[in-house]
Amino acid sequence: MTNAQIAALVAVMAVVTFLTRALPFLLFGRGGEPPKVVLYLGRFLPPAVIAMLIVYCYRGTSFAAPSGWAPGLIAGLAVVALHVWKKNNMLSIVGGTILYMVLVQALF
Amino acid sequence: MIFSLTDETYALLAGVEPPPDVDEKDFYFTIAVLDHLYWIAGSILGAVAGALITINTEGIDFAMTALFLVIAVEQWRSSPRHVPVYLGAAGTLACLLLFGPKNGRFLIPALVILVGGLLLLRPVLEREPQEEKGGGAS
Numbered sequence: 001m002t003n004a005q006i007a008a009l010v011a012v013m014a015v016v017t018f019l020t021r022a023l024p025f026l027l028f029g030r031g032g033e034p035p036k037v038v039l040y041l042g043r044f045l046p047p048a049v050i051a052m053l054i055v056y057c058y059r060g061t062s063f064a065a066p067s068g069w070a071p072g073l074i075a076g077l078a079v080v081a082l083h084v085w086k087k088n089n090m091l092s093i094v095g096g097t098i099l100y101m102v103l104v105q106a107l108f
Numbered sequence: 109m110i111f112s113l114t115d116e117t118y119a120l121l122a123g124v125e126p127p128p129d130v131d132e133k134d135f136y137f138t139i140a141v142l143d144h145l146y147w148i149a150g151s152i153l154g155a156v157a158g159a160l161i162t163i164n165t166e167g168i169d170f171a172m173t174a175l176f177l178v179i180a181v182e183q184w185r186s187s188p189r190h191v192p193v194y195l196g197a198a199g200t201l202a203c204l205l206l207f208g209p210k211n212g213r214f215l216i217p218a219l220v221i222l223v224g225g226l227l228l229l230r231p232v233l234e235r236e237p238q239e240e241k242g243g244g245a246s
Contacts (some may be wrong), residue, residue, distance in 0.1 A: 021113065037227070037230075040226075040230055040233075040234065041223065041226060041227075044189070044191075044192045044226050044229075044233055045192070045222065045223065045226060046122040046183065047180070047183045047184075047187060047190075047192040047193045047196065048192040048193065048195050048196030048199075048222045048225075048226060049196060049219075049222065050119075050122065050176055050179050050180050050183060050193075050196070051180065051192075051193045051194075051195075051196030051197040051200065052196045052197075052199070052200040052215070052218055052219070052222060053176045054173065054176045054177060054180060054197070055196075055197060055200040055201055055204060055218075056200065056212060056215060057172060057173035057176060058173070059204055059209035059212070059214075060209060071167070072170070072173070075170055075173075075174070076173065076174075076177060079173075079174045079177045079178065080177055080181055083177070083178050083181045083182075084181060089178050092174060092177075092178045093171055093174040093175055093178055094171075096170065096173075096174040096177070097167070097168060097170045097171040097174050100167045100170035100174075101164075101165075101166065101167035101168060101170070103167070104166055104167035105164055105166055105167060
């Protein structure tokens with residue numbers, strides 16, 4: 001990649017990054033209530049998007065061998081169980097990640 | 109505030125309620141600033157430590173999955189409506205099967221389905237009396 005190409009890439013990324021952040025303000029203005037549809041989506045879209053991101057995180061799952069799905073499943077269940085039980089973000093995330101790393105590196 | 113919105117900040121904001129005695133704009137802003145500081149500090153630390161540490165970090169990326177799972181649990185508890193979760197999971201899974209995992213390209217059609225689906229479900233989801241604390245980042 002030439003320097004010019006790199007510069008062009010950075011420029012495009014900068015413009016897009018700025019646009020995505022400025023767009024809501026251009027569309028809805030600064031003050032006042034956003035439209036009702038937007039408020040509705042603001043309330044119900046986040047849980048749907050988090051579900052989407054979880055599926056995204058598991059996109060590499062394969063059922064060809066246990067090593068393709070078991071570590072993610074076990075560690076995922078552990079995270080959920082830990083969090084339901086202790087309600088401690090740090091514990092759930094760090095605990096689940098360490099468990100996953102042990103599973104991936106040592107067991108499977 | 110606009111430029112401060114990163115994935116992590118969004119993820120946190122979607123999961124927490126500001127304490128009642130704190131101005132919510134200050135609260136959100138502080139989170140965003142701290143996230144940026146952690147980001148910068150983490151990058152520096154990582155660059156320095158990465159050269160020194162040689163432990164096997166395979167699987168450390170599961171931290172992101174774990175974070176999303178934790179947020180999902182929190183949202184599940186704070187909202188009485190779970191239809192969006194089912195829609196999000198089913199819609200994304202369908203797109204993943206349809207378009208394949210490569211480059212995460214299934215995310216765009218998935219997002220279209222989620223927004224479209226939610227808009228279709230609007231009469232249903234808004235019918236019940238508005239229970240507050242609906243895990244939203246509004």
